[in-house]
Amino acid sequence: EAGVTQFPSHSVIEKGQTVTLRCDPISGHDNLYWYRRVMGKEIKFLLHFVKESKQDESGMPNNRFLAERTGGTYSTLKVQPAELEDSGVYFCASNYGQGRAFFGQGTRLTVV
Template sequence: EAGVTQFPSHSVIEKGQTVTLRCDPISGHDNLYWYRRVMGKEIKFLLHFVKESKQDESGMPNNRFLAERTGGTYSTLKVQPAELEDSGVYFCASSHGEGRFGELFFGEGSRLTVL
């Protein structure tokens, strides 16, 4: 069974440009999360989808970030326009519908570098 996959693994863009990160969760997992780790600090929550619905987006830093999960399968996270402080590693994670005690499986992350 394939794990959580993320694309691209690394993206280098100029400040002001747009980047779209993609996450394919484990098949059948209703819960999909986005987290990010900025400059070696702690991993911080961005948002949580249950199927195609946003369950919690309290961690989204500002309106330059837009997450979608059309059809409840893969998800995209768009940053537009990117700023220097957006650099970091963006992790996607998924779990099946056992609520907060279900094991969370993380992808390998998409490293974003904004120059």
């Protein structure tokens, strides 16, 4: 079975630009999570979707970040406008019910 897939694997953008990250969860997984790891720090939770609904978005840093999961399948995370401190690795994970979470390989975002 295909795993969790994230696009792109790397992105370098200038401060003030917009970037959209995509996550394709494992088919049938109703839970989808976004996490972020800033260099030197721990991996931090951003938000949690159950199907197309936001279950918990307490980790979203500010309103420059917008996550969507239309139709309860893939999810996008848009950063607009990007700031230098947004640089890091963005992970997506999915699971079904209370089952184990599967992680994608991450998107490395660099804002210059």
